[in-house]
Amino acid sequence: MRELRCQDVGQQDCKFVAQGKDDNEVMQKAAQHAKSAHNMATIPPDVEKKARSVIRETR
Ligand SMILES: [Zn+2]
Incomplete structure (x- = not known):
């Protein structure tokens, strides 16, 4: 499995x-x-x- 933590993208209060x-x-x-929680309609490049x-990578 692959995993992305919102915190690692700079949203420090987001779990x-x-x-x-x-x-x-x-x-x-x-x-x-990002759309529902951070009001980002689209993710900038x-x-x-x-x-x-x-x-x-996670197991
Ligand atoms: Zn988030």
Whole structure:
């Protein structure tokens, strides 16, 4: 599994963790979360790049 912590993208008070079988699935969930929780209608390219770089492997 792949996992992305919202905290690692700079949202220090957010405990959200997106998980998926691959990076695209994780980014899809993260995008939905960013929209509903952080009022980001779309994820800017620099944020997406950062997010992809901090996705980690989990078991
Ligand atoms: Zn968040």
